[in-house]
Amino acid sequence: MIVREATEQDLTILLEFEQGIVSAEKPFNSTFIDGEIHYYDLLTLIQSEDSTILIAEENNEIVASGYSKIKKTENSYSNFDTYAYLGFMYVKPEHRGKGINKLILDELINWSKDKDISEIRLEVYDQNEPAVKAYKKAGFESLILTMRLKT
Template identity: 75%
Template structure:
């Protein structure tokens, strides 16, 4: 298993992964519209100096993805000015439970540290218990729960 930077040649499989993420999140989010949804501008993320898109390969097959993007803090009361936001975390179903996500997390966090970033954040649906447990095991802690209501 090997992790590397994603390239434009990976876009086709990355777009498939994006739809896999959307499918996995639909049960947790009733506000998602029907049909194909695109959360990310993957080409921009691949090309940006302020982000890193990684893929994991096994036997020359891309099996997982994730990104880190440097974002500016939107308030003036945090003890940091920038943070790394992690997203696009996807592992093909047949490769889950093998530590692939942890491998990606470690590499993305390492990249953030090289950029002088000490705060790392991500979003996960509270009802996605397996993902919450995986991120807690990796050292993340819950900070805020977003509440919603349809009127």
């Protein structure tokens, strides 16, 4: 297994991964529109100094992805000015259960630490129990729960 930074040549498969994430998350979010949804500006994430997309390759096949992006704190009361935001965590279904997500997660955390970032955050649907469990196992803890009411 090789973990490396994504390049512009990887965009086609990364766009497929994005739709895989959207498909997996649609059952958790009744507010999604019909049709194709794009969460990320993948090209900008690849090109920016303040972000990285990592991919895992097995036998020259891209099988997983994740990104880290440095963001500025939006409030004046936190004890940190910037943090790393993780996202785009995807593993092809036939490669799940092999620890690949953890491998990418560890590398993204290391990338963030190398940028002198001490606060790392991510978002996950609370109903996505396997993902919540994996992130807790990696040391993440719940911080806030967003709630909604449709009237």
